[in-house]
Amino acid sequence: MRPSVLFEDRTHAGRELAGELLALRASEPIVFALPRGGVPVAAQAARALHAPLEVLMVRKLGAPRNRELAVGALAEDGTAIVDTALAARVGLRRADIEGLLAREQRELRRQVARFRDEFDPVDVRGRTVLVIDDGLATGLSDLAAVRALRARRAAPIIVAAPVGSPEAVRMLRGEADEVICVRIPRELLGVGRWYRDFSPVSDEEVLALLAEAGTPLPEAGRED
Numbered sequence: 001m002r003p004s005v006l007f008e009d010r011t012h013a014g015r016e017l018a019g020e021l022l023a024l025r026a027s028e029p030i031v032f033a034l035p036r037g038g039v040p041v042a043a044q045a046a047r048a049l050h051a052p053l054e055v056l057m058v059r060k061l062g063a064p065r066n067r068e069l070a071v072g073a074l075a076e077d078g079t080a081i082v083d084t085a086l087a088a089r090v091g092l093r094r095a096d097i098e099g100l101l102a103r104e105q106r107e108l109r110r111q112v113a114r115f116r117d118e119f120d121p122v123d124v125r126g127r128t129v130l131v132i133d134d135g136l137a138t139g140l141s142d143l144a145a146v147r148a149l150r151a152r153r154a155a156p157i158i159v160a161a162p163v164g165s166p167e168a169v170r171m172l173r174g175e176a177d178e179v180i181c182v183r184i185p186r187e188l189l190g191v192g193r194w195y196r197d198f199s200p201v202s203d204e205e206v207l208a209l210l211a212e213a214g215t216p217l218p219e220a221g222r223e224d
Helices: 010-027 038-049 084-089 094-115 140-151 166-173 203-213
Strands: 030-033 053-055 058-063 066-075 080-082 129-132 157-163 178-183
Touching: 010 038, 010 129, 010 157, 010 178, 030 038, 038 053, 038 129, 038 157, 038 203, 053 203, 058 094, 058 140, 066 084, 066 094, 066 140, 080 140, 094 203, 129 140, 140 157, 140 166, 166 178
Parallel strands: 030 053, 030 129, 129 157, 157 178
Antiparallel strands: 058 066, 066 080
16 A cells, blocks of 8 residues: 555545544534535445435636646535635636636536435534535635535534645634544645545435435436
8 A cells, every 4th residue: 555545435534534523423413525525425424423414515616727726616505715816826817717607606506406406405503514525635615615504504614524734724724613634644745645546426426325325315317
């Protein structure tokens, strides 16, 4: 095993993360996964905590020549975050950013229809919520999720991930009530580096995991 590998895959990472979260079981949290990569991780945590598993759609705004580099993020409720300094460094102008936001909004609508459809977002007022992703690189997607859930009056809000960069963890601790990671390496060098298998997660895998968790799903075959 390479020294940089911590997890065999997202399922293994979810089990490891779940071990760090067991103390939260008494608070009866709601687990929110960030599709798609966060869902296999969150499914393991939800199972260990006997907690409901929900999805919160957030899309990363990728840089033009490196889609994995997030210059911002957009949540399903319209909450948008843009790192304007980074966007300028990679050559994005205001019009480019507006184009990115419009494109990702369309994908968010597709994901909402695919994964939740007519079901209203769960009521989180005064509830402990866990926001789970497969890793925290810039942390912007998770920050958008935190702000979206804060607007829905969730409290406390805890961000959890198997691995995260020190910069992302520090930023998120400024807005979330707590941030929990199995590992915070000095240099992240990409979330995928810490997984042996970091294959893309399909819509079908997400739907299967949500169904297994008992999450209400759209009717089979319905997709706008």
